[in-house]
Amino acid sequence: MMNSEPAPAPPPPPDPAIEARGLTVVRGDRTVLRGLDFTVRPGRITGLLGPSGCGKTTLMRAVVGTQAKVTGRLDVLGRPAGDPALRPRIGYVTQAPSVYTDLTVRQNLDYFAAVLHPGRAHRDARRDAVARAIGDVDLTSHADALAGALSGGQRSRVSLAVALLGTPDLLVLDEPTVGLDPVLRRGLWDLFHRLAADRSTALLISSHVMDEAERCHRLLLMREGRILAEDTPEALRDRTGAETVEDAFLHLVDAAAPRTEEAPR
Numbered sequence: 717m718m719n720s721e722p723a724p725a726p727p728p729p730p731d732p733a734i735e736a737r738g739l740t741v742v743r744g745d746r747t748v749l750r751g752l753d754f755t756v757r758p759g760r761i762t763g764l765l766g767p768s769g770c771g772k773t774t775l776m777r778a779v780v781g782t783q784a785k786v787t788g789r790l791d792v793l794g795r796p797a798g799d800p801a802l803r804p805r806i807g808y809v810t811q812a813p814s815v816y817t818d819l820t821v822r823q824n825l826d827y828f829a830a831v832l833h834p835g836r837a838h839r840d841a842r843r844d845a846v847a848r849a850i851g852d853v854d855l856t857s858h859a860d861a862l863a864g865a866l867s868g869g870q871r872s873r874v875s876l877a878v879a880l881l882g883t884p885d886l887l888v889l890d891e892p893t894v895g896l897d898p899v900l901r902r903g904l905w906d907l908f909h910r911l912a913a914d915r916s917t918a919l920l921i922s923s924h925v926m927d928e929a930e931r932c933h934r935l936l937l938m939r940e941g942r943i944l945a946e947d948t949p950e951a952l953r954d955r956t957g958a959e960t961v962e963d964a965f966l967h968l969v970d971a972a973a974p975r976t977e978e979a980p981r
């Protein structure tokens with residue numbers, strides 16, 4: 717007998733981690749972001765790519781709630797960006813590592829863990845979270861080194877470990893792989909993919925290095941404060957007939973304004 721039961725409906729897509737509609741930001745007397753619409757999903761790595769000065773950091777600052785003069789709609793994890801309830805749910809790593817150079821790696825992590833989860837009752841949980849975060853960024857063998865004695869790339873990884881302490885639902889990373897050698901870069905991208913797959917973390921990662929684009933699930937291509945395209949790397953290549961995301965970007969730039977522009981590095 718044929719089964720007349722309708723096939724079960726597929727599960728609805730999870731709520732977006734970030735949803736922007738008409739996002740506009742003014743810095744000084746300049747409009748730096750101009751009416752942006754985009755969505756970032758949980759469990760996905762979204763790459764934010766574009767030339768230097770196009771507004772990537774400004775967009776990230778708006779998402780984490782540290783940017784003034786933001787208009788339009790910007791919802792983060794179901795709340796308006798900047799809502800105090802979002803603070804423990806978002807990890808943000810800026811371009812400049814923010815660590816105490818006169819403390820060891822572990823002491824830095826202990827300090828931030830105590831801010832996140834104060835009190836004796838959380839002592840064991842703090843110790844576990846610190847050990848896990850140091851392991852996540854592959855700094856276990858440097859845990860007792862002074863942060864001031866680390867290389868720039870190692871110090872950025874301490875900043876990343878701090879951001880991972882609270883197991884955030886959203887990680888916002890501003891050029892996290894700058895200055896890292898290829899082996900460490902690969903290790904970090906593996907970690908980003910594990911966070912997306914195992915913890916359903918939404919990752920928004922900026923870069924102006926186009927070869928990192930292929931490692932992302934989705935891309936937001938930016939130029940001069942606008943989104944040129946929002947899609948998967950594969951769809952962007954197919955749509956433009958380009959072999960690389962960099963060529964796809966150039967194609968889209970030409971299609972948007974038929975003039976010669978400098979390509980992002």
Ligand SMILES: Nc1ncnc2c1ncn2[C@@H]1O[C@H](COP(=O)(O)OP(=O)(O)OP(=O)(O)O)[C@@H](O)[C@H]1O
Binds near residue numbers: 743767772773
């Ligand atoms: N404090 C500020 N006051 C006024 N304008 C600013 C300020 N900071 C940045 N801008 C301007 O905002 C624009 C976007 O800067 P933003 O730092 O967001 O770009 P970006 O894409 O992150 O660049 P990069 O890749 O070099 O970090 C730039 O034109 C910059 O000059």
